[in-house]
Amino acid sequence: MELFEEHPRPIDGIRVGIGGWTFAPWRDNFYPKGLVQRRELEYASRRLTAIEVNGTYYGAQKPATYAKWAAETPEGFVFSAKAPMRIMQSRALAKTGPQIEDFLGGIASLGDRLGPIVWQFDANQKIQREPFAQFLSMLPTQVEGRPLRHVLDVRDPKFVDADYIALARSHRMATVFTDSDEHPSFSDVTADFVYARLMRSRSDIPTGYTDAELATWAKRAHEWATGAQPPGLPTLAKDAAPKQTRDVYVFFISAAKERNPAAAMALIERL
Numbered sequence: 001m002e003l004f005e006e007h008p009r010p011i012d013g014i015r016v017g018i019g020g021w022t023f024a025p026w027r028d029n030f031y032p033k034g035l036v037q038r039r040e041l042e043y044a045s046r047r048l049t050a051i052e053v054n055g056t057y058y059g060a061q062k063p064a065t066y067a068k069w070a071a072e073t074p075e076g077f078v079f080s081a082k083a084p085m086r087i088m089q090s091r092a093l094a095k096t097g098p099q100i101e102d103f104l105g106g107i108a109s110l111g112d113r114l115g116p117i118v119w120q121f122d123a124n125q126k127i128q129r130e131p132f133a134q135f136l137s138m139l140p141t142q143v144e145g146r147p148l149r150h151v152l153d154v155r156d157p158k159f160v161d162a163d164y165i166a167l168a169r170s171h172r173m174a175t176v177f178t179d180s181d182e183h184p185s186f187s188d189v190t191a192d193f194v195y196a197r198l199m200r201s202r203s204d205i206p207t208g209y210t211d212a213e214l215a216t217w218a219k220r221a222h223e224w225a226t227g228a229q230p231p232g233l234p235t236l237a238k239d240a241a242p243k244q245t246r247d248v249y250v251f252f253i254s255a256a257k258e259r260n261p262a263a264a265m266a267l268i269e270r271l
Helices: 037-044 062-071 097-113 129-139 160-172 211-225 255-269
Strands: 014-019 051-054 077-084 114-121 148-155 174-179 195-196 247-252
Touching: 014 255, 051 247, 062 097, 077 097, 077 129, 097 114, 114 195, 129 160, 129 211, 160 174, 211 247, 211 255, 247 255
Parallel strands: 014 051, 014 247, 051 077, 077 114, 114 148, 148 174, 174 195, 195 247
Antiparallel strands: none
16 A cells, blocks of 8 residues: 655644554554555654654664664654653652663664654652652753754652742753643743644544644644743743744644544645
């Protein structure tokens, strides 16, 4: 089965995608009938401009696997990836340097398909400010000569405050904007890129979100890209980040997961 060589490109630095590419219901409403599973990444990467990899949270892959993923995707496409939970859940964050180096050294095999690395700290984790700051200082700015982008996804509402925003800004690391009632939700910009996870898709809407909602998110993505702060979104800090053009990553994650590819494609079309 031939796949279309045409594929979407980032629009004004905005990339849109989903979480993963293997999900059985997508074989009924996203992937063409008869498409073999081993070609699902090849197909998905030609309908979207990014994919967030969740599987690396549970265990890093071999460098050869990352290289294979890269080879199956078109030029301009990128993966973001969650770092392994064994690092974030360590009781000695400040001593995880070798584990960080090992993970990043392996995933560097994605080459120019490597996008942001997501460091997720779950809500039940008790994070101490000083070890956390030391941990951020250990995250390298590049790997094998390629610049690295780091995203902090701290889900403990007691830790997430204006001081956390200031710390992220001092390290030029992004913080996740999560559009969900389940996790802390704030839109303070802390880096030269924005990372948004939209988690409100509904199964009774073919595109997961209504046309009006998609129009709103398209507008917000463009505002982020031009350096503006979209009005109406919650923030933690009193001061806004300096205005500058930014890359933007928007992922449709969880919620009515079966609708997320349609939501992502609809947003790409609007952009």
